[in-house]
Structures are given as structure tokens and as C-alpha cells.
Amino acid sequence: MTEKFKSGAGIQEGFEFQYWYGVKLIIDWKISPPKDLNDPPWLKEEIGRNEYGIFDDILMYKNSYYFFYQVKKAFSNIGGLISENDLLDDDSKLSILEMHSSYKKIKKKYPNENFYLINISNKAISGILREIIVPNENRLEDSFIKNSVRKAEKIKLREAINEKCGKNDIVDFLKKLRFVYFENPKFEVNHEPILPANITQYIYNWVKKIAQKEIKNSENKISYGDFKFLLNIDELEIPLRVGFYSKSEFPSDILYDYSIDFYSQIVGPLNEIDWNKFREQIENLRKKIITENQNRLIRIEALSHLTLGYIIGFVFRSTTGFKLQVLQRFKDLEENWGYESTINDKNIENIEINTILSNNNSNNLILCLEFTNKPVKHLAKEYLTKNNIDYKEITEIIKTDPIYANQVSKIIFNINSLITKVKGIETIHLFGAIPLALAILLGYNFNAMPTIQLYEFDMIERNYMPSYKLKQKRSK
Secondary structure, three states: OOOEEOOOOOOHHHHHHHHHHHHHHHHHHHHOOOOOOOOHHHHOOOOOHHHHOOOOOEEEEEOOEEEEEEEEOOOOOOOOEEOHHHHHOOOOOOOHHHHHHHHHHHHHHOOOOEEEEEEEEOOEEOOOOOOOOOOOOOOOOOOOOOOOOOHHHHHHHHHHHHHHHOOOOHHHHHHHEEEEEOOOHHHHHHOOOOOOHHHHHHHHHHHHHHHHHHHHOOOOOOOOOOHHHHHHOOOOOOOEEEEEEOOOOOOOOOOOOEEEEOHHHOOOOHHHOOHHHHHHHHHHHHHHHHHHOOOOEEEEEEEOOHHHHHHHHHHOOHHHOOEEEEEEEEOOEEEEEOOOOOOOOOOOOOOEEEEEEOOOOOOEEEEEEEOOOOOOHHHHHHHHHHOOOOOOEEEEEEOOOOOOHHHHHHHHHHHHHHHHOOOOOOEEEEEEEOOHHHHHHHHHOOOOOOEEEEEEEEOOOOEEEEEEEEOOOOOO
């Protein structure tokens, strides 16, 4: 399955050529889903450009084979033939030497795996490679167009390739080469009434966005946790892509349907942030979405403060009728996190829950969430003592192992259950070191709760400080 999309070399026209071919592949798989979609191999390690050469624009695993697609648009000779000069010129994008180098690296990476090296180009195949190694056994017949090449030319080309690549594995290498002629992917995709145009355009935007992100952060590997979702998408389930950024500059080259750049608005220290102003902006964005678009499925990508995460989820909370998917990244893994209320097994492995009761009749509940190996409770108690805040109970929840998508609903259910079982509470003081996606989905489920006092960790003071109070009010 697809693990990697990246832009090819060249001008914007070349980018478009590759994006549309990626769309065509996805649509082909969507119409006829691969049988191995749920098999572990589709999650195997991707091949990165810098380490493994040119066959990495699109990497696919299907039917026990790796397919390394390289998409090229020939600017100087559109519609021409792939010639001997293209193959033997080391500066050519179709250089045999460069392709053979990729072959050797992939072979080293996967010595026991089957794979193909596939060139997609708008230059037709001349067939000059056919049978140059084993002339009479038709070993390459299914790989190249059956154009005849005079014997003298075959010998000359074989000698040139042997000289450049060496004789080891040369037959295996040439048998793995595939050339695909594709003049205008956009034209073909748009003129095959397979899917509604809005779905085709959504898939295109998704491919383009990922490719642009990889250009900007080329050192990062991108995996596609949402790929199975993309294959199953229908016209009523195309998510609106919404971005929120306060801890980095807004990535303007990545396309969103709606977005808010908080980063440019933060000019002072943490204790001077006007969180209420940011909430108003999020509220206005929600109203704008309702006005402009009937779609209620929201796909959120964010790099932001936890306080804003809680607020984002709270504004789009479940009672407003929105359904959230939140992109969560952990090292090389990307997952779409969401909340499902219909969960049967609510048990969570490797989670620790501790409770400290107080003798006073306070109406404060202290909730400490420690999910990132950063201490929370003792810092929270320091703040409470310093500011003379009493409490009825301190509930501490610790999970140091990574959280995965299938655990999110269980974790949220357990947190809400612990909160609601404590009676007589007017204010919940929430201290947390948790993934941002979890903060958003917690806010999404903070319905019919007491006032929730949120806290941010101040890196300068090395302690928590109050940020914003989430109060229940009717969403319009």
C-alpha cells in the first residue's frame, strides 16, 4: 500500500503530473481495494529519498511485491521516446546508472523481498532494452514494448550498460524495470466518471499537501495512518481540514479548508496570553463552518498549547453535532484519533490511577494527567500550596507507554467516569502533560461538567500557571 508521496524534481508542471498520478493510483485502489490492505506489510518501513535513490516518489506494497514508482514529466521532448541517450546519459532523469544504484540499495534493504522499479513518464517507450541480455528467451517481453532492435544495436547497448552497472544482477535489474507511458494524468482522472469530482479533488489536495509538507520538512518521515480511511471515504464523509498553530509559525504552504494562526498573535510571555480572545476566534470559525459548509466531519491538525487544545475540542464538542478526527504524531507514526461512544472493552493496559482524599469539605477536584513522562502531581501540589487552594480530592492518572488510537476512547471514558463519580464539585483544576490530540478530544467530551480551570506549564518558571476557565454555555 502507499507509504510515501513526495514531489518529483522539476517545475510546478512536473509536480502536478506526479500529484495526479498519485490520485489515479488511489482511485484505482479505491474502486478495487487490494486484498492485503489489512496485512502487516503495508506498514513496513518506507524507503527515503536521501538513502535509497530515485524510486521513492510513491512506494506501494501489494500482492507480496514492493512497487517503487518514479513519476517524471519530460519538458524538453513531451510525447517522445525514451532513447539510448536518456538511458546512458548520467545527467538524465532516466539514467540507467541512477536506476541501477537505486536497485542495489533496495536489494540490500530487502534482500528476500520481491520488488519492481516503475518509471511513469510522458515519454513513450522505445523498447531498446528488450532482450538485450538474454536475446532468445523473451525474459523481458512483459516488461518492454515489443519493438525490434537490430542485433548490432542490442550488443552495443548491452556493452554500455554492463560497463556502467557491472554484470552482477544485471538481468534481475532489467527484469524489474517497468516503463509506463502517461501523457496527462489529470485529463484521464477527470474524464473517467469513477468518483464524484469533489472526492477526486479532495484526494488530490491530500496528496499535494503531503508532498509539500515533505518538501518543507524533508528530514521527517511521513506515514499514512489515514490511508485506509481515504480508501473508504464517500461523498458524505469528506472531512474539512482545519489547522491550528500557536507553537510554530503557520505552515502557509500546506493547504487547509479553514485555519487559525495563533502564533503570530502571541508576542508576550505565557501569563499575558488572552486565551478568551483565542476562544472567540475558534467560536467564530465554528460558526463560519456552519454557515459556509454543511459538512460536520472535521479533520484537525494542530501544533498548539494544551489550553488551546482543550478549548478547540470544547468549542466543537460532541453536543454541537461535529465529529472530530485529530492527527496525532509520535516519532514516525501518524494516527487519526477520534472518540467513539460505543466501546465495549473499557480496560486500558499499563495505566495507574491514584487518589488522595482531603479532610475538608472543599468543592475543588484536582485532576493530574501524566501521559508523557513529565511529572505533574508534585508540581500541581506546589501550586496549590503556594496559592492556598484547598481540595476535596486529587486524582492522578499516569500512563507512560505510548497511546494509540484504539486506546483513546477508553482513556476518555475512564477520565470522565472518575470526574463524575466525585459529588459536590464546582471546579475541576486540570493539570496535564498529555498529547495535544488527547487534549482536543477531552475538550470534545467535556459536556455537563463543572467549571474546569485549565493550567499551562511555564517553561521559564518551571511550574504551572492558570490559563483559562472552561465554563458550560449553550453553543449557537
